[in-house]
Amino acid sequence: MRPLFEAQVPKLETAPQENEDAACCWPQRGLYAISDGASESYHSAAWARVLVRRFIAHPELGPDWLAAAIAEYNAGFDREAMSWSAQAAFDRGSFATLLGLSVSRPEERVRLLAVGDSLAVLVSSGRLVASFPYETAEQFAARPMLLSTRPERNEALLRPATLQAMTAEWGLKGTVNPRVLLMTDALGAWLLADPDERLDRLLGLASAEAFADLVHEERVGKRMRRDDCTLLVLG
16 A cells, blocks of 8 residues: 555644644555644644654554653653743643554555544445444544553553554455545544545545645534644555
């Protein structure tokens, strides 16, 4: 699989620098990742970028992997030079989702890792046949488990049973013109609320400008929550 479409729309069109989503691809190795930084946490955009880069370099998740990611994030800040309020925010930690995908060789299976509420969708013959980690729009109302720069906040998700529940595999054998879509939560909730009509609109996007127009239209119509939106289409 290779990238067919990739675009982002920030929560505020007038402030693209405040986009807290991140995406990273290594098509030659069949590795793709997106992350959604939590707005209420400290410099979550930087944490999201660390997570996608590390997944592309090492497509796994475990205690050592996460410790190295946290060390990389912390190395980007000088806590002692911060104001007391910035130190307090830094100490509370940063939080983000991680959705990673690896394609097997030959391309008959894809393996997914999903921490949080970023969504992957499998399409065959233009129809949605599977989604992970959620299957309905209502599931997005729950508070998701997120990866944190505070090690103690990751203890629950690093339990073996939890890690297993955050992985899935999809077989591509027998699918027709398969597509895999990776997207952050606002777009995922919007899609799953009416997949039959909305999937066609995503698959028909021809440009980043068309994606921005779609997101703007759905926000104005109150059909999509205002948040950073990232879409990656593979096929």
